[in-house]
Amino acid sequence: MYHSYADIPDPWDRLRWCRYGLDLLQKEVASMVGMEEWLYRDLESGTFHRSFTPELADKLAALYSIPVEDLLDDYTLFLHRGGGELLRRYRESKGWTRRQLADHAKVSRTSIRCWESGQKTISQKCFRLLAENLGPDFLSMLRM
Numbered sequence: 001m002y003h004s005y006a007d008i009p010d011p012w013d014r015l016r017w018c019r020y021g022l023d024l025l026q027k028e029v030a031s032m033v034g035m036e037e038w039l040y041r042d043l044e045s046g047t048f049h050r051s052f053t054p055e056l057a058d059k060l061a062a063l064y065s066i067p068v069e070d071l072l073d074d075y076t077l078f079l080h081r082g083g084g085e086l087l088r089r090y091r092e093s094k095g096w097t098r099r100q101l102a103d104h105a106k107v108s109r110t111s112i113r114c115w116e117s118g119q120k121t122i123s124q125k126c127f128r129l130l131a132e133n134l135g136p137d138f139l140s141m142l143r144m
Helices: 011-021 026-033 037-045 054-064 074-080 084-094 098-105 109-117 124-134 136-143
Strands: none
Touching (some): 026 037, 054 074, 074 124, 084 109
16 A cells, blocks of 8 residues: 555554564554553554553554654644643743633633643543644644
8 A cells, every 4th residue: 555654644554564564463562562452453543542651652663663753643642742731831932821822722721721730631622623723833843
């Protein structure tokens, strides 16, 4: 389907490509990085779970000798990079208060406070809303 690793747009297809390149089974990879086989199967199918921790992402990237960013979609990369803390740094880089960020993102100020303080994790649905309302510079900070 793909001619080279660079042609692969989706993280789950990159996982599969790398695993095939090492001639490993899904259960072998799961065992090597200390995760459940069902979770690894889900990762390769494009179904990411909250249990896909930064530590697991780092282990897979190390096993496959690729940058961790190659394995993560924008939402999972956001969580991997600190989620609420990253949101706080974005807000501060803009010189915004929480209220201003909430207005731009079209979410409540309470949500911003809870996310930034780590009291709550940003859901994938809310992340998409943030990305849509804050624009491309919000997503570009993930890849920096």
